[in-house]
Amino acid sequence: xxxxxxxxxxxxxxxxxxxxxxxxxxxxxxxxxxxxxxxxxxxxxxxxxxxxxxxxxxxxxxxxxxxxxxxxxxxxxxxxxxxxxxxxxxxxxxxxxxxxxxxxxxxxxxxxxxxxxxxxxxxxxxxxxxxxxxxxxxxxxxxxxxxxxxxxxxxxxxxxxxxxxxxxxxxxxxxxxxxxxxxxxxxxxxxxxxxxxxxxxxxxxxxxxxxxxxxxxxxxxxxxxxxxxxxxxxxxxxxxxxxxxxxxxxxxxxxxxxxxxxxxxxxxxxxxxxxxxxxxxxxxxxxxxxxxxxxxxxxxxxxxxxxxxxxxxxxxxxxxxxxxxxxxxxxxxxxxxxxxxxxxxxxxxxxxxxxxxxxxxxxxxxxxxxxxxxxxxxxxxxxxxxxxxxxxxxxxxxxxxxxxxxxxxxxxxxxxxxxxxxxxxxxxxxxxxxxxxxxxxxxxxxxxxxxxxxxxxxxxxxxxxxxxxxxxxxxxxxxxxxxxxxxxxxxxxxxxxxxxxxxxxxxxxxxxxxxxxxxxxxxxxxxxxxxxxxxxxxxxxxxxxxxxxxxxxxxxxxxxxxxxxxxxxxxxxxxxxxxxxxxxxxxxxxxxxxxxxxxxxxxxxxxxxxxxxxxxxxxxxxxxxxxxxxxxxxxxxxxxxxxxxxxxxxxxxxxxxxxxxxxxxxxxxxxxxxxxxxxxxxxxxxxxxxxxxxxxxxxxxxxxxxxxxxxxxxxxxxxxxxxxxxxxxxxxxxxxxxxxxx
Amino acid sequence: xxxxxxxxxxxxxxxxxxxxxxxxxxxxxxxxxxxxxxxxxxxxxxxxxxxxxxxxxxxxxxxxxxxxxxxxxxxxxxxxxxxxxxxxxxxxxxxxxxxxxxxxxxxxxxxxxxxxxxxxxxxxxxxxxxxxxxxxxxxxxxxxxxxxxxxxxxxxxxxxxxxxxxxxxxxxxxxxxxxxxxxxxxxxxxxxxxxxxxxxxxxxxxxxxxxxxxxxxxxxxxxxxxxxxxxxxxxxxxxxxxxxxxxxxxxxxx
Numbered sequence: 001x002x003x004x005x006x007x008x009x010x011x012x013x014x015x016x017x018x019x020x021x022x023x024x025x026x027x028x029x030x031x032x033x034x035x036x037x038x039x040x041x042x043x044x045x046x047x048x049x050x051x052x053x054x055x056x057x058x059x060x061x062x063x064x065x066x067x068x069x070x071x072x073x074x075x076x077x078x079x080x081x082x083x084x085x086x087x088x089x090x091x092x093x094x095x096x097x098x099x100x101x102x103x104x105x106x107x108x109x110x111x112x113x114x115x116x117x118x119x120x121x122x123x124x125x126x127x128x129x130x131x132x133x134x135x136x137x138x139x140x141x142x143x144x145x146x147x148x149x150x151x152x153x154x155x156x157x158x159x160x161x162x163x164x165x166x167x168x169x170x171x172x173x174x175x176x177x178x179x180x181x182x183x184x185x186x187x188x189x190x191x192x193x194x195x196x197x198x199x200x201x202x203x204x205x206x207x208x209x210x211x212x213x214x215x216x217x218x219x220x221x222x223x224x225x226x227x228x229x230x231x232x233x234x235x236x237x238x239x240x241x242x243x244x245x246x247x248x249x250x251x252x253x254x255x256x257x258x259x260x261x262x263x264x265x266x267x268x269x270x271x272x273x274x275x276x277x278x279x280x281x282x283x284x285x286x287x288x289x290x291x292x293x294x295x296x297x298x299x300x301x302x303x304x305x306x307x308x309x310x311x312x313x314x315x316x317x318x319x320x321x322x323x324x325x326x327x328x329x330x331x332x333x334x335x336x337x338x339x340x341x342x343x344x345x346x347x348x349x350x351x352x353x354x355x356x357x358x359x360x361x362x363x364x365x366x367x368x369x370x371x372x373x374x375x376x377x378x379x380x381x382x383x384x385x386x387x388x389x390x391x392x393x394x395x396x397x398x399x400x401x402x403x404x405x406x407x408x409x410x411x412x413x414x415x416x417x418x419x420x421x422x423x424x425x426x427x428x429x430x431x432x433x434x435x436x437x438x439x440x441x442x443x444x445x446x447x448x449x450x451x452x453x454x455x456x457x458x459x460x461x462x463x464x465x466x467x468x469x470x471x472x473x474x475x476x477x478x479x480x481x482x483x484x485x486x487x488x489x490x491x492x493x494x495x496x497x498x499x500x501x502x503x504x505x506x507x508x509x510x511x512x513x514x515x516x517x518x519x520x521x522x523x524x525x526x527x528x529x530x531x532x533x534x535x536x537x538x539x540x541x542x543x544x545x546x547x548x549x550x551x552x553x554x555x556x557x558x559x560x561x562x563x564x565x566x567x568x569x570x571x572x573x574x575x576x577x578x579x580x581x582x583x584x585x586x587x588x589x590x591x592x593x594x595x596x597x598x599x600x601x602x603x604x605x606x607x608x609x610x611x612x613x614x615x616x617x618x619x620x621x622x623x624x625x626x627x628x629x630x631x632x633x634x635x636x637x638x639x640x641x642x643x644x645x646x647x648x649x650x651x652x653x654x655x656x657x658x659x660x661x662x663x664x665x666x667x668x669x670x671x672x673x674x675x676x677x678x679x680x681x682x683x684x685x686x687x688x689x690x691x692x693x694x695x696x697x698x699x700x701x702x703x704x705x706x707x708x709x710x711x712x713x714x715x716x717x718x719x720x721x722x723x724x725x726x727x728x729x730x731x732x733x734x735x736x737x738x739x740x741x742x
Numbered sequence: 743x744x745x746x747x748x749x750x751x752x753x754x755x756x757x758x759x760x761x762x763x764x765x766x767x768x769x770x771x772x773x774x775x776x777x778x779x780x781x782x783x784x785x786x787x788x789x790x791x792x793x794x795x796x797x798x799x800x801x802x803x804x805x806x807x808x809x810x811x812x813x814x815x816x817x818x819x820x821x822x823x824x825x826x827x828x829x830x831x832x833x834x835x836x837x838x839x840x841x842x843x844x845x846x847x848x849x850x851x852x853x854x855x856x857x858x859x860x861x862x863x864x865x866x867x868x869x870x871x872x873x874x875x876x877x878x879x880x881x882x883x884x885x886x887x888x889x890x891x892x893x894x895x896x897x898x899x900x901x902x903x904x905x906x907x908x909x910x911x912x913x914x915x916x917x918x919x920x921x922x923x924x925x926x927x928x929x930x931x932x933x934x935x936x937x938x939x940x941x942x943x944x945x946x947x948x949x950x951x952x953x954x955x956x957x958x959x960x961x962x963x964x965x966x967x968x969x970x971x972x973x974x975x976x977x978x979x980x981x982x983x984x985x986x987x988x989x990x991x992x993x994x995x996x
Contacts, residue, residue, distance in 0.1 A: 615977060
């Protein structure tokens with residue numbers, strides 16, 4: 001039994017439905033009405049009132065943050081604001097969100113103020129040095145929390161702007177599909193889908209930008225009437241590839257797709273309207289959507305059960321940025337205006353995250369960007385954990401580079417909200433070191449009796465717990481749909497060690513480090529434990545286990561006089577163990593059973609058998625390699641028989657050739673065979689290219705419940721340690737020796 | 743009573759099997775005995791699709807010559823459809839029958855009224871290909887004209903003639919609806935697919951959104967004297983006929 005099945009069973013058992021329906025009481029209750037009345041109050045329009053109120057609130061805030069309390073007073077205060085937060089969080093509405101965020105900022109800032117003012121050793125000692133380290137990490141976490149609140153406080157959630165009836169007003173578009181080392185089979189669907197986008201034929205040109213100088217790419221491009229471009233070098237990787245194509249092309253807009261991001265036919269019609277509405281708009285970005293599980297999802301076996309790691313960014317952060325006119329370019333699934341791109345000298349080449357830097361340069365010139373949170377393209381996620389980590393390392397390094405060479409806090413052209421949004425995007429990637437600090441901080445006491453927080457455990461509790469609780473309540477409120485509480489810890493922990501070094505190095509020397517291409521489309525053939533990736537965590541895990549053991553000794557014998565302090569550090573270590581366990585789960589690479597990903601389609605279909613007979617059926621899912629069919633009756637067709645499969649979409653029919661690979665009961669699987677270009681076109685049109693291809697991708701998603709999140713992470717943590725132990729046991733040398741002897 | 747006349751300008755487009763199979767699909771929707779099929783094609787093939795004995799004595803042609811009503815001709819098939827066969831007729835009998843039709847333009851309408859079928863009943867009438875006295879009778883009393891085409895050049899070339907003809911009829915019968923139906927589609931055959939596209943563009947909304955796929959099961963079913971919905975209910979053609987029935991019955995139901 002794996003984690004996924006346990007979770008599903010648990011939910012079933014507790015009768016927790018897929019979607020939680022909000023009680024109407026909380027939609028239209030007294031609190032909502034009074035809130036609305038407050039917002040609509042006519043007094044606000046009187047000049048000065050708003051400013052005066054804001055100032056009064058600030059003063060009150062400052063007072064509440066700095067006023068010294070005794071332990072009991074602090075406890076009462078904490079309980080009071082926690083009660084308010086826990087009560088109002090069930091109500092919907094932005095006003096309530098703002099109140100929850102304010103309470104969280106209050107609790108956290110008060111905690112931090114207390115940490116600075118009352119919990120530090122004053123005399124110089126080793127304790128003080130370690131304590132300062134922890135304090136710095138906490139200050140970092142507080143900064144990210146507060147800027148994060150600011151960034152995502154009011155997601156814009158743009159809608160597409162319809163195109164004008166008059167086709168002559170539609171701009172010309174160049175579609176760039178850069179590729180470096182990806183196989184042709186990955187690129188074909190993207191090119192075909194790009195050609196199938198709904199746009200006047202004479203106003204769209206598709207370019208295959210091949211940095212690999214490959215003949216099969218050239219031939220394929222010629223066969224589908226796509227312009228093939230290449231260059232003699234690979235300077236500046238993808239950014240250089242795109243820039244090299246700019247002088248030879250002339251479309252007013254440039255749509256860019258990574259060669260494995262397959263657009264739907266509506267992509268251009270959904271995005272271009274925004275350019276016609278705003279002539280200062282330089283870029284529109286749409287989400288990067290992945291139809292295959294990323295390594296986290298695969299290894300934890302949680303694909304589509306809860307939001308994945310990237311979803312917070314595309315679901316919330318970009319929409320939040322958009323309010324402040326600070327949506328970033330993400331390198332693919334985006335449209336740029338040529339004149340403005342040329343004005344900044346093409347795609348930025350100074351860093352390894354050319355996309356974010358390009359957006360920064362556009363913003364500096366005063367141009368606008370937009371984010372359209374409607375999935376208009378889909379691609380493959382990275383396959384293995386090491387590739388995933390490699391990609392994140394690149395992002396982290398690139399962001400650190402921008403921070404050094406083109407810091408958004410300084411320089412011309414940005415307004416303050418944009419500076420803060422960019423700052424958060426970059427600071428976010430510095431979480432490596434603080435995360436490691438949090439994972440090891442309690443050990444300094446358990447091992448060396450270092451009192452890094454100079455306060456009694458109960459005092460720490462009454463200050464720190466409100467900070468943690470309110471941060472989680474507010475984050476769950478704002479991010480719940482896009483990231484579940486506590487899972488963020490797992491995702492960040494798994495990457496912390498690896499981005500710590502490159503971000504630090506890039507801070508020291510922004511020129512170091514090169515662009516590494518993200519490998520996709522491979523296959524994990526068997527279960528294995530990624531030792532290389534998880535070694536640092538294994539060491540930390542081992543230290544924590546030892547710490548727990550020592551902690552018990554301290555609890556009962558050596559340090560029983562400071563029982564509270566030992567207990568506090570023990571609990572902290574236990575929590576760290578759970579997070580580390582879940583991280584181990586991630587590192588245990590699950591075997592990919594199928595060569596290709598599969599996507600549910602549930603389209604009516606028809607099989608045409610070799611004898612001319614047909615079967616009306618339903619196509620359940622598709623993959624790059626084939627289709628799974630649900631039959632109405634059992635069918636006597638041999639494996640390997642050539643068949644034709646038609647997929648029906650509305651009144652249109654798309655037929656592709658295939659061969660039966662599996663036929664048992666009412667399930668038939670077929671592999672595409674002898675596909676010519678027409679067949680590819682039909683397949684892409686029936687699958688990826690559909691306007692509604694990615695709608696309803698998240699129907700069975702649960703809303704966030706923080707305590708359940710904790711339970712789930714706890715489960716994953718135990719599961720991870722258990723699985724790790726089993727895998728370790730199986731591959732341990734002495735076991736191998738035993739097996740070999742037999 | 744709703745009257746659907748099934749016609750084509752060209753022979754061999756599968757008109758008769760469309761009539762029979764569509765009727766069976768409609769009967770499945772409306773209930774046994776609610777759908778009748780009338781064979782006005784001298785080829786006399788319709789009854790075979792419903793498994794009715796080819797030697798059935800009573801037939802439309804003979805009864806017409808005897809100036810009798812259709813009551814004795816109506817045979818309930820095993821498939822929920824009432825069938826009225828044209829009957830085996832000698833050359834002279836056929837000519838005599840056609841003379842009657844030529845002389846009495848409202849003959850078919852009278853016969854239909856005399857059957858005493860109710861308002862919810864549906865009658866499908868199979869016509870010989872091309873212009874004929876039979877078709878003229880059909881034009882006079884049809885509610886819906888279903889024109890069967892194949893996705894090939896031959897069928898395409900007949901559309902112009904068919905359309906000018908329908909325009910003429912429309913002057914007398916402005917309420918007559920017409921729907922084109924594509925039969926024996928095979929998206930896997932290039933020519934078929936391209937001709938289908940040309941037909942779709944040419945006919946636009948006049949083409950039924952539901953077509954019938956080419957399917958060996960249809961021919962095999964006839965060899966077993968069965969409609970395809972009974973012979974192989976899971977096949978695509980059976981599925982198509984069901985959808986076509988639902989599509990055509992929708993305005994009837996309204």
